[in-house]
Amino acid sequence: MALFSLQITTGSDVPIFRQIVSQVRAAIAAGTLAVGDGLPSVRGLAAELVINHNTVAKAYAELVRDGLIESQQGRGYFVTLRREIYTKAERTRRVVALIEPMISEATTLGFDDDELIKLVSKEIEKLSRKRKQ
Amino acid sequence: MALFSLQITTGSDVPIFRQIVSQVRAAIAAGTLAVGDGLPSVRGLAAELVINHNTVAKAYAELVRDGLIESQQGRGYFVTLRREIYTKAERTRRVVALIEPMISEATTLGFDDDELIKLVSKEIEKLSRKRKQ
Amino acid sequence: MALFSLQITTGSDVPIFRQIVSQVRAAIAAGTLAVGDGLPSVRGLAAELVINHNTVAKAYAELVRDGLIESQQGRGYFVTLRREIYTKAERTRRVVALIEPMISEATTLGFDDDELIKLVSKEIEKLSRKRKQ
Amino acid sequence: MALFSLQITTGSDVPIFRQIVSQVRAAIAAGTLAVGDGLPSVRGLAAELVINHNTVAKAYAELVRDGLIESQQGRGYFVTLRREIYTKAERTRRVVALIEPMISEATTLGFDDDELIKLVSKEIEKLSRKRKQ
DNA sequence: GTGGTCTAGACCACG
DNA sequence: GTGGTCTAGACCACG
Numbered sequence: 393m394a395l396f397s398l399q400i401t402t403g404s405d406v407p408i409f410r411q412i413v414s415q416v417r418a419a420i421a422a423g424t425l426a427v428g429d430g431l432p433s434v435r436g437l438a439a440e441l442v443i444n445h446n447t448v449a450k451a452y453a454e455l456v457r458d459g460l461i462e463s464q465q466g467r468g469y470f471v472t473l474r475r476e477i478y479t480k481a482e483r484t485r486r487v488v489a490l491i492e493p494m495i496s497e498a499t500t501l502g503f504d505d506d507e508l509i510k511l512v513s514k515e516i517e518k519l520s521r522k523r524k525q
Numbered sequence: 526m527a528l529f530s531l532q533i534t535t536g537s538d539v540p541i542f543r544q545i546v547s548q549v550r551a552a553i554a555a556g557t558l559a560v561g562d563g564l565p566s567v568r569g570l571a572a573e574l575v576i577n578h579n580t581v582a583k584a585y586a587e588l589v590r591d592g593l594i595e596s597q598q599g600r601g602y603f604v605t606l607r608r609e610i611y612t613k614a615e616r617t618r619r620v621v622a623l624i625e626p627m628i629s630e631a632t633t634l635g636f637d638d639d640e641l642i643k644l645v646s647k648e649i650e651k652l653s654r655k656r657k658q
Numbered sequence: 659m660a661l662f663s664l665q666i667t668t669g670s671d672v673p674i675f676r677q678i679v680s681q682v683r684a685a686i687a688a689g690t691l692a693v694g695d696g697l698p699s700v701r702g703l704a705a706e707l708v709i710n711h712n713t714v715a716k717a718y719a720e721l722v723r724d725g726l727i728e729s730q731q732g733r734g735y736f737v738t739l740r741r742e743i744y745t746k747a748e749r750t751r752r753v754v755a756l757i758e759p760m761i762s763e764a765t766t767l768g769f770d771d772d773e774l775i776k777l778v779s780k781e782i783e784k785l786s787r788k789r790k791q
Numbered sequence: 792m793a794l795f796s797l798q799i800t801t802g803s804d805v806p807i808f809r810q811i812v813s814q815v816r817a818a819i820a821a822g823t824l825a826v827g828d829g830l831p832s833v834r835g836l837a838a839e840l841v842i843n844h845n846t847v848a849k850a851y852a853e854l855v856r857d858g859l860i861e862s863q864q865g866r867g868y869f870v871t872l873r874r875e876i877y878t879k880a881e882r883t884r885r886v887v888a889l890i891e892p893m894i895s896e897a898t899t900l901g902f903d904d905d906e907l908i909k910l911v912s913k914e915i916e917k918l919s920r921k922r923k924q
Numbered sequence: 925g926t927g928g929t930c931t932a933g934a935c936c937a938c939g
Numbered sequence: 940g941t942g943g944t945c946t947a948g949a950c951c952a953c954g
Contacts, residue, residue: 760889
């Protein structure tokens, strides 16, 4: 099992619980989380991300409802058999859907192409370092 | 003059007013809407999209605050010459708020750093070419 | 903690939402509302002032955009540490937009330049003293 | 008769027609405009201020309604007998009502007392020069 | 409990 | 004709 790490951004337009749902879903689709793998505990993840545990519970509830994970009484949450597979095209489509508005915003704020590429690279490295810790 | 059309999706996670903001912003970034061009009237656009006029007004108000468009008494809204309103730090903060969730999503979808940088570059060039046409 | 009260006048030339913005801004400028202080809840304040909650929400939204307050998910609005959001030019532009009509009014009321400067200085000192208490 | 000059600020929160009403009213109260004095013609003033003549007409109509000026067929508008006199205290009160929100805005935007005084002085001089042209 | 978004509709202001 | 403000009320999201 790959090391599964979650990165959330508070104060963004996207609700925290949706960021969690979307990343767990993506991790399963990408195979980062395999069938049978355990998820972080509700309270553990809440503590790690410094958010309310209800927020984590709500995210997991949605994933249970969608059949992607299941609760095993007293042991925690685990990835179930049902697995969504995203094609490469679908995965690209999902990322591009986030890249496009980011570029629009940057452009209207006056960033030129080089500055933007540099900023994105810097952020990628920053998150990369964070993941390795 | 601009041939400018707007498409909204109701029932999406993204609020209608934010979809309008993003699309106008994208049109300005891409040069589809140029300085001096008029936007659809608040009530006209509301009727066309079959939404409430307050929703359009809210979207336009945000674009005014960002200095992208301005209201001319009794005439409507027009694209303005871009002013530098925000400090470098604030502009960076705003773009980073969009870059971070994009990277998180890409990472959980299995993109590695190089692939992501290439994807972002490709999209930047795509928009760049559009602007030059 | 702040003992902070708001007074609005309906039927005035100044929109209600703008009166709220001005008064919160004045309270922050005077130090009556300090960093970390909570604002009245949107619906609570609306009930107290006997106005619609959307009107309060609109006022708070403007203060958020200016970086003076921020919303904490499910908890309410709080005064933030002031960030430098706007460029010097933009900040000057905003203040000059208030200075100009003030000078025009003073001039037509018969104030000469020296009297006006003195009056402005006196008011600035008055607020300055209030902040230091 | 003193030279009567009007200064308007477009794009401010205060509607143009209200700026005109308020300045004519103030000029009469201050004696800058005396009984029998003529006002600039509707179209002349509109041309001078580069605004729609309906805006001037609307302002004059309000002043006529309030009995401060009257139209003399084919000759223009003139100050009538009825005259409001503002006491010094009232005139000060009216200017202070504009000074206070200006200071709040400047303070929350990060201007310190000296900077603000300098900015106000500069604007006073600027308008002073404009009036003398 | 907190805030966010949207609608339907009114009434007003500006040109 | 254009936009601006406000209400009453609904429904949802977050914690």
